[in-house]
Amino acid sequence: MNGRRRFLLASAGLACTSALAQQRTRLKFWAMGREGEVVRELLRDFERDNPDIRLDIQGLPWTAAHEKLLTAFAGDAVPDLCQLGNTWIPEFAALDALEPLDRQVAAAAIPREDYFEGIWETNVIDGRLLGVPWYVDTRLLFYRRDILAGAGFDSPPRDWSEWVRMSEAIKARNPKEFAVILPLNEYEPLVALSLQQAEPLLRDGGRYGNFRGEGFRRALDFYLGMFRRGLAPPANDTQIANVWNEFAKGHFTFYISGPWQIGEFKRRLPASLQDAWMTAPLPGPAGPGHSIAGGCSLAIFRRSRAKDAAWRVVEYLSRPQAQRRFHEMTGNLPPRRSSWSGVLEGDAYARAFRDQLDRVKPAPKVPEWERIAQEMRLVTERVVRGDFPAAEAPAELDRRADRMLEKRRWMLARAKA
Amino acid sequence: MSRTALAGWLFVAPAVLAIAVFFAIPVVGALAMSFTDFDIYALADLKNLRFVGLGNYETLLSTPLFWRALANTLILVVIGVPLSIGASLGAALLLNSKLARWRSFHRTAMFAPVVTTLVAVAVVWRYLLHTRYGLVNYGLGQLGVDPVDWLGDPLWAMPAIVLLSVWKNFGYNMLILLAGLQAVPEDLYEAARIDGASRWQQLLVVTLPSLAPLILLVAILTVAAYFQLFAEPYVMTQGGPTQRTVTVLYFMYEEGFRWWSLGSACAVAFVLFVFMFVFTLVQLRVSRRTAA
Numbered sequence: 001m002n003g004r005r006r007f008l009l010a011s012a013g014l015a016c017t018s019a020l021a022q023q024r025t026r027l028k029f030w031a032m033g034r035e036g037e038v039v040r041e042l043l044r045d046f047e048r049d050n051p052d053i054r055l056d057i058q059g060l061p062w063t064a065a066h067e068k069l070l071t072a073f074a075g076d077a078v079p080d081l082c083q084l085g086n087t088w089i090p091e092f093a094a095l096d097a098l099e100p101l102d103r104q105v106a107a108a109a110i111p112r113e114d115y116f117e118g119i120w121e122t123n124v125i126d127g128r129l130l131g132v133p134w135y136v137d138t139r140l141l142f143y144r145r146d147i148l149a150g151a152g153f154d155s156p157p158r159d160w161s162e163w164v165r166m167s168e169a170i171k172a173r174n175p176k177e178f179a180v181i182l183p184l185n186e187y188e189p190l191v192a193l194s195l196q197q198a199e200p201l202l203r204d205g206g207r208y209g210n211f212r213g214e215g216f217r218r219a220l221d222f223y224l225g226m227f228r229r230g231l232a233p234p235a236n237d238t239q240i241a242n243v244w245n246e247f248a249k250g251h252f253t254f255y256i257s258g259p260w261q262i263g264e265f266k267r268r269l270p271a272s273l274q275d276a277w278m279t280a281p282l283p284g285p286a287g288p289g290h291s292i293a294g295g296c297s298l299a300i301f302r303r304s305r306a307k308d309a310a311w312r313v314v315e316y317l318s319r320p321q322a323q324r325r326f327h328e329m330t331g332n333l334p335p336r337r338s339s340w341s342g343v344l345e346g347d348a349y350a351r352a353f354r355d356q357l358d359r360v361k362p363a364p365k366v367p368e369w370e371r372i373a374q375e376m377r378l379v380t381e382r383v384v385r386g387d388f389p390a391a392e393a394p395a396e397l398d399r400r401a402d403r404m405l406e407k408r409r410w411m412l413a414r415a416k417a
Numbered sequence: 418m419s420r421t422a423l424a425g426w427l428f429v430a431p432a433v434l435a436i437a438v439f440f441a442i443p444v445v446g447a448l449a450m451s452f453t454d455f456d457i458y459a460l461a462d463l464k465n466l467r468f469v470g471l472g473n474y475e476t477l478l479s480t481p482l483f484w485r486a487l488a489n490t491l492i493l494v495v496i497g498v499p500l501s502i503g504a505s506l507g508a509a510l511l512l513n514s515k516l517a518r519w520r521s522f523h524r525t526a527m528f529a530p531v532v533t534t535l536v537a538v539a540v541v542w543r544y545l546l547h548t549r550y551g552l553v554n555y556g557l558g559q560l561g562v563d564p565v566d567w568l569g570d571p572l573w574a575m576p577a578i579v580l581l582s583v584w585k586n587f588g589y590n591m592l593i594l595l596a597g598l599q600a601v602p603e604d605l606y607e608a609a610r611i612d613g614a615s616r617w618q619q620l621l622v623v624t625l626p627s628l629a630p631l632i633l634l635v636a637i638l639t640v641a642a643y644f645q646l647f648a649e650p651y652v653m654t655q656g657g658p659t660q661r662t663v664t665v666l667y668f669m670y671e672e673g674f675r676w677w678s679l680g681s682a683c684a685v686a687f688v689l690f691v692f693m694f695v696f697t698l699v700q701l702r703v704s705r706r707t708a709a
Contacts (some may be wrong), residue, residue: 067674074460095461185657235569236657367457371676382659385571411458411465 024054025309028079030069033062035083035135035296038329046316053309073097080304081313084131086122086297091367093125099300100128104311110318114336118293118360125365131297132314133335135326138291139192139282140356142255142265144247146276156280160222163254163283167231170253178233180226181243181252184384185236187377188292189256192282193219195361196289202401206366207409209401211376211394218285220380220393227384234384244268247277256282258294262349263331279352281359293360295335333357368404375400451683460677473684483685485660486668487692489575493664494643494696497579501639502632504583505590510624512591513598524595528588535585539652542581543568568654571661578662582649586642590635597631598624633704637697644693665689 031039036059047055058079060068066088072078073095084092092098105112112120115133123131143156151170157163167179182189194201197215202208210216226232233252240246247255248269255261265277282291298317300310316322323334324342333353334340344350363369379397382388388396418426451473453459459466477483508527512520530538545552546567554564567577605623614622625632647666650656656663656671665685673682 070457070460070677091457094457097461185655378660381657385659387571387659407454407456407458410467 024052025306026054026056027081027306027309027313028056028058029081029310029313030058030060030065030079031083032060032065032296034330035332036060038326042322042326042329043313043316046313050309050312053306053312055313076303078301078303080301080306081310082299082301083134083296084299086119086131086133086293086295087363087370089123089130089297089299090125090365090369092299093128093130094367097301097303098130099302099304099307100130101132101300101311101314102129104314105129105132108311108315110315114338116293116335116337116357116360118290118362119295119335119357122293122295122362122365123297131299132318134296134298134317135323135330135332136335136357136360137258137260137294137296137333138353138356138360139188139256139258139294140291140352141280141282142247142257142261143278143280144250144253144276145278146273147250147253156278157283159283159287159289160285164225164229164231167226167254168229171229171231174250177250178231178252180232180254181235181240181246182223182226182232182256183236183240184234184381185377187373190219190223190376190380191363191373192256192291193223193289195292195363196282196284200364202364202366202369202372202405205412206364207405207412209372209398209405211397211401216397217394220390222285223380224383224390236381248273259333259350259353260331265349279349281352281356288355288359290359290361291356293362295333366405366408368401368408371404372401375404447683447686450680451687453680455678455680455683457677469680473681474688477681477684477688482660482663483665483668486663486665489661489663490644490646490665492575493579493582493646494640496576497582497643497646498636498639500579501583501587501643502590502635504587505594505635506628506632508587508591509594509598510620512595524592527591530585531588533585535648536652538581538585539649543653546577569658571659574654574658574661578646578649578653581653582643582646585649586639590639593635594628594631597628601627629704633700637700640696640700641693644689644696665692 029039030036036057040055040057043055043057047053066085069078069082069084069088069092073092078097089098110132116136119133119136123129123133141156147170148154148156148166151166151173153166153169157166170179171177191201194216197219199210199213199215201210201216203210203213227234243255244264246252247265262279266274269277281288283289298314300307300314304310317326318336320334320336320339320341323336323339324344326332327334327339327344333350334344340354345354363373376397379388379393379400383390383393452468452470454467454469454473511517512524512527517523544550546554548554548564548566548569551567553567558564565573567573601624605627606619609619609623645666646664647670650662650664650667651670654662656667666689669682669685669689672678672685
């Protein structure tokens with residue numbers, strides 16, 4: 001190739017890219033933790049098929065993500081598209097920061113019925129859809145099959161009374177160890193047990209706490225009973241130092257946790273124990289119960305100027321094929337039933353999750369919920385440690401929740417007037 | 418204004434400007450914010466902002482957790498500061514002793530915790546303090562003491578945090594005091610020895626008075642640092658168990674950055690400021706009286 005031709009080619013190439021650059025839409029996409037690392041790879045085909053979109057993907061660490069998003073909102077620097085924990089959606093809805101997606105979903109080939117009901121529900125605030133589920137998360141039982149078999153049971157508990165009976169049998173065989181671990185620095189186990197009740201945790205459209213209601217009292221009593229009977233150690237995560245070690249040693253048999261733990265258990269438990277553990281749906285008051293609808297959604301910001309491009313990414317990532325690939329890369333569980341067919345159905349550990357996902361409920365959808373849940377954890381921790389009378393806990397929780405919801409009540413009253 | 422005065426103002430102008438922009442304006446802004454209920458709703462729309470006057474301060478003073486945080490912080494200051502300065506002084510005296518061998522090695526070793534990242538330190542300490550396998554409990558076990566649940570027992574969590582902070586921070590003050598010790602003139606000791614003073618008397622009448630101004634400085638800095646202790650409970654206990662290790666700054670962080678109640682977080686900041694200011698004034702007054 002002579003010098004002249006090379007120059008011509010180069011300038012033609014330059015002209016092409018600059019013409020393209022003018023048409024290309026720049027799309028800022030924020031994703032957290034592990035998802036932020038793999039999403040570029042996941043979208044490689046999408047980029048090839050959509051040369052008019054230039055993806056600008058930024059990863060955020062989970063610990064800083066919430067703060068960073070709120071600061072970005074205050075500083076008018078939000079991304080176009082973002083991964084949002086679905087418990088954060090009510091908060092961003094209160095900020096009116098998210099674009100409703102009902103119209104797009106109706107027009108696109110995204111069948112709403114294919115999604116797990118409870119998971120989809122977390123994205124609907126005041127009748128408007130503000131996000132599309134990307135992956136799901138819920139809490140259920142991880143348990144030691146061998147210890148349970150040793151105590152004379154060949155299947156996991158299905159309801160609360162069975163769970164207590166099995167735990168007592170395990171404890172009786174080895175009084176120095178425990179049957180269940182309910183870390184006192186996690187509120188999820190108690191929230192999951194409370195969501196199994198018919199009564200909601202907040203009443204009057206999220207204006208007041210409903211902790212004095214019969215439902216929460218029953219869940220609290222069961223939860224505290226585990227400690228009262230000596231079946232669960234009054235400990236938090238930092239005291240346990242290494243959950244996998246302790247699980248391997250048989251320090252406890254039942255552990256309530258989420259899907260990411262499947263990978264951790266496979267990696268961290270010794271080879272000799274790999275056949276000894278299994279997952280099971282969360283036992284309910286009478287038969288298999290509900291659990292928390294968790295996970296992450298994809299949401300488009302209202303201030304974005306690339307909403308159409310952002311929607312195309314959401315649509316691409318919602319395809320069963322993309323969701324299956326996403327699962328292979330991260331272990332995250334897909335929110336669509338059709339994405340589960342194939343490899344995932346054969347996965348023995350994922351099976352309980354598939355079953356549980358048909359019975360998940362969203363936590364109360366108010367921006368204050370996480371703080372209220374935190375107070376619930378703090379009060380119950382004090383009760384467990386003998387620092388606060390159990391009988392007064394529901395009233396105390398209602399008092400705290402009502403105080404936190406004061407601004408919300410004021411806002412709602414003003415909106416009405 | 419004379420030319421020299423103008424020149425003077427010009428010279429300090431960059432610094433004054435920087436202080437105004439990065440200190441004075443934010444402080445005034447924060448004070449103003451502490452009289453409002455600035456929160457997530459106000460972030461959405463300023464029309465949702467309510468002026469609450471001293472409401473935040475009132476709520477704060479009637480919040481049990483705030484008082485607990487304040488009590489926790491005072492425990493930290495009252496136990497931690499003397500321990501910390503004592504450890505620094507002891508280490509400095511040992512290093513300054515003529516009998517000390519491998520002085521620079523020991524100095525580096527004792528300064529190492531100060532420059533080590535706290536997150537790594539926390540991991541190691543969590544194992545040291547572990548109820549079942551911890552070295553601390555092993556040592557106590559050898560002495561016949563029952564295992565202590567350091568990070569889980571509401572009674573012992575704070576002492577564990579104090580222990581960690583003292584260990585982590587004493588090296589810094591040690592260096593300051595060591596520099597002061599090396600500046601004490603040798604003839605003073607010689608004169609004291611000729612007068613027949615014992616080692617203990619030499620410490621009391623020569624060393625400590627010579628170090629007094631430095632000890633005051635170190636005390637003020639350490640008190641300020643312990644009042645603002647945040648990272649240690651944050652990485653070790655997240656404020657638990659039963660909020661026994663929530664410090665005032667930790668409380669403020671949660672209010673402001675976790676729950677986004679910036680109005681009440683600002684109120685916490687000002688209450689803490691008043692406390693530190695009063696404490697430092699008392700320190701200065703006491704030291705002036707003892708010096709006089």
